[in-house]
Amino acid sequence: MAEDVALPPPKMALSREKVIEEARKAAEWKTGDGKKGLSLVIIGHVDAGKSTLMGRLTYELGQMEEKKRRENERESNKAGKGSFMWAWEMDALGEERDRGVTIDINQSTLNLPNTSLTILDAPGHRDFVPNMISGASQADAALLVVDATTGEFEAGFAGGGQSREHVLLVRSLGVGTIVVAVNKLDMVNYSQARYEEICSTLKPFLVQSGFSPSKTTFVPVAGMAGVNLVEKDTEGSDGLRKWWKGQTLIDALDSLQPPGRPIEAPLRFPISNVFKGGGTSTMASGIGVSGRLASGVVQVGEKLRILPGDETAIVRTIEFEDNSVPWAAAGSNVTLYLSNVDPVNLNIGSVLCPPSDVVPLASSFIAQVIVFDIQVPITSGTSVELFHHSRDTPASVSKLLATLDRNTGNVIKANPRVLTKNTSAKIQLTLRGGTLSAPSSKATSIPIETFASNKEMGRILLRRGGETIAAGIVLELCP
Numbered sequence: 481m482a483e484d485v486a487l488p489p490p491k492m493a494l495s496r497e498k499v500i501e502e503a504r505k506a507a508e509w510k511t512g513d514g515k516k517g518l519s520l521v522i523i524g525h526v527d528a529g530k531s532t533l534m535g536r537l538t539y540e541l542g543q544m545e546e547k548k549r550r551e552n553e554r555e556s557n558k559a560g561k562g563s564f565m566w567a568w569e570m571d572a573l574g575e576e577r578d579r580g581v582t583i584d585i586n587q588s589t590l591n592l593p594n595t596s597l598t599i600l601d602a603p604g605h606r607d608f609v610p611n612m613i614s615g616a617s618q619a620d621a622a623l624l625v626v627d628a629t630t631g632e633f634e635a636g637f638a639g640g641g642q643s644r645e646h647v648l649l650v651r652s653l654g655v656g657t658i659v660v661a662v663n664k665l666d667m668v669n670y671s672q673a674r675y676e677e678i679c680s681t682l683k684p685f686l687v688q689s690g691f692s693p694s695k696t697t698f699v700p701v702a703g704m705a706g707v708n709l710v711e712k713d714t715e716g717s718d719g720l721r722k723w724w725k726g727q728t729l730i731d732a733l734d735s736l737q738p739p740g741r742p743i744e745a746p747l748r749f750p751i752s753n754v755f756k757g758g759g760t761s762t763m764a765s766g767i768g769v770s771g772r773l774a775s776g777v778v779q780v781g782e783k784l785r786i787l788p789g790d791e792t793a794i795v796r797t798i799e800f801e802d803n804s805v806p807w808a809a810a811g812s813n814v815t816l817y818l819s820n821v822d823p824v825n826l827n828i829g830s831v832l833c834p835p836s837d838v839v840p841l842a843s844s845f846i847a848q849v850i851v852f853d854i855q856v857p858i859t860s861g862t863s864v865e866l867f868h869h870s871r872d873t874p875a876s877v878s879k880l881l882a883t884l885d886r887n888t889g890n891v892i893k894a895n896p897r898v899l900t901k902n903t904s905a906k907i908q909l910t911l912r913g914g915t916l917s918a919p920s921s922k923a924t925s926i927p928i929e930t931f932a933s934n935k936e937m938g939r940i941l942l943r944r945g946g947e948t949i950a951a952g953i954v955l956e957l958c959p
C-alpha cells in the first residue's frame with residue numbers, strides 16, 4: 481500500500497542493468513522455484529458461459545472456499561438467477577476490485593501448478609468491445625469460449641457474432657496464442673461429432689486470422705458441471721471420457737508459454753486505470769495507476785515522465801498480485817503508486833517512461849491496416865475512433881495512400897478512392913481534439929511509436945459507429 485506522502489520519496493536501490501538481470505533470471509522460470517507469469521483475456525459471444533466457466537474453475541482449483549460457494553449460491557438464488565451462481569464469483573471479484581473508478585474489465589489471478597495466470601474477463605456484449613480492447617492489449621494469450629449448443633455456436637460465430645470480432649481484435653492487438661474451450665457440451669449430450677464440427681469450422685478461421693496452428697489448442701468442456709476443467713474423471717464426465725483422451729482445460733492453460741518480453745527496451749507503461757488507493761493522510765498519498773508494462777523495467781524510487789505533458793512522478797511502491805515488489809518488468813500487470821505528482825496529470829491512456837528516453841508524440845501518422853468485414857467502404861475523410869492501448873481518440877482517415885497485397889505487402893493500387901472489406905492498405909490518420917462525443921477541430925497529440933521501434937506501442941485499431949473496421953500497425957510518424 482502507499483506510504484504517507486510526507487515521507488521523502490524512496491531511493492532507487494538497484495542500477496537499471498541489475499534490474500534487467502534480475503528480470504531475465506525471473507523470466508527463466510524453469511530453472512528457479514518461481515512460476516511463469518502469463519495474462520489471459522477471456523473472449524467470446526455474450527452468454528457463451530465465460531463467467532460461469534471461470535467461477536467453476538476457481539472453485540475446482542480450491543481457490544474459492546466452500547463457504548463462499550454457498551454464499552454465491554444463496555445470493556444468486558435470491559436474485560432469481562440460480563443458473564448464474566458460478567458467474568457470481570467473477571462479478572463479486574469485479575466489485576471488490578473496484579477502487580472508485582469505472583472498472584472496465586475484471587481482473588483476478590489463478591494459481592496453477594506452473595503458472596500464475598492473470599485473468600482478464602471481458603464482457604461479451606457488443607457495447608463492451610472497447611473494454612475488451614483494453615483487456616486484450618494487456619494479454620499474452622486468449623481463451624475463446626464458444627457455446628456448443630445447437631444454433632448458439634452458429635449465432636456467436638456468424639456475421640455480427642462477437643466470437644469472430646473478438647478473435648480478429650485480439651490477434652490484431654498482438655495476442656498470438658489461443659485456447660478454445662468448446663463449452664456447454666452437456667447441452668449436446670457430449671457429442672463428439674458436434675465438438676469436431678465446431679473445431680473444423682474454427683480452425684481455418686483462426687489460421688486466416690493469423691493464429692499459427694501450433695499456438696492453437698481446442699479443449700471440450702462443460703463449465704457449469706465442471707467437466708474436463710481440472711480433473712479428468714469427475715461426476716458427469718463419462719459422456720466425454722468415452723472419446724476424449726486429451727488434456728483438461730487447466731493442463732492446456734498451464735502449458736502456455738509466455739512470449740518473449742522486451743525487457744531491455746526503454747520503459748513504456750500505458751496507463752489503463754487511475755485511482756486513489758489506500759493512502760491515509762491526503763488524497764495524493766495513494767495515487768495509483770495500473771496497467772501493463774509494454775516494455776522495459778521499472779523500480780521503486782524511479783522518476784518517470786508522464787506523456788503527454790511536462791510532468792514527472794516518483795514511483796513510491798509497486799504492487800503486483802497484491803504484493804509489494806521492488807521492481808517489475810515488461811509483460812507484468814502492476815499498480816504503481818506515485819508521489820510528487822498532481823493527479824490531474826494522470827489520465828487513462830497516458831504513458832509513463834524514463835525522462836531520458838521519452839515516447840514521441842504525434843497527431844498524424846502513416847499506418848498499414850487490414851480492413852474488416854465492413855458494409856460501408858472507407859474513404860478519405862472518414863471519421864473513426866482510434867484505439868491505442870486504453871486510449872480512444874477521435875481521428876480521421878486523412879489519406880488513402882495505397883492498397884496492398886495482403887501476403888506480400890506489395891502495392892496493388894496507389895491513391896485508391898475507397899477501401900472495401902478485407903483489403904490491406906496504407907493510410908494516413910490524423911487525430912482530432914476533444915472527446916469521442918464532442919470532437920473538436922483542434923488537433924491533439926498522443927504518445928505513440930512505430931511498430932518497428934516498439935511493437936507494443938505501434939499497434940492500432942479503428943472503430944466506426946460501434947463497429948471495429950480495421951486494425952494495423954504504425955509505419956511512420958508524420959511531423
Ligand SMILES: Nc1nc2c(ncn2[C@@H]2O[C@H](COP(=O)(O)OP(=O)(O)OP(=O)(O)O)[C@@H](O)[C@H]2O)c(=O)[nH]1
Pocket residue numbers: 524525526527528529530531532533563564567602603604605663664665666667701702703704705
Ligand atoms: N447447460 C449449460 N449452461 C451453462 C454452462 N455454462 C454457463 N451456462 C449458462 O449460460 C448462461 C450464461 O452464462 P455466463 O457465465 O453468464 O456467460 P458469459 O459468457 O459470462 O456472459 P456475458 O458476461 O454476458 O458475456 C447462464 O444462464 C449459465 O447458467 C454450461 O456449461 N452448461
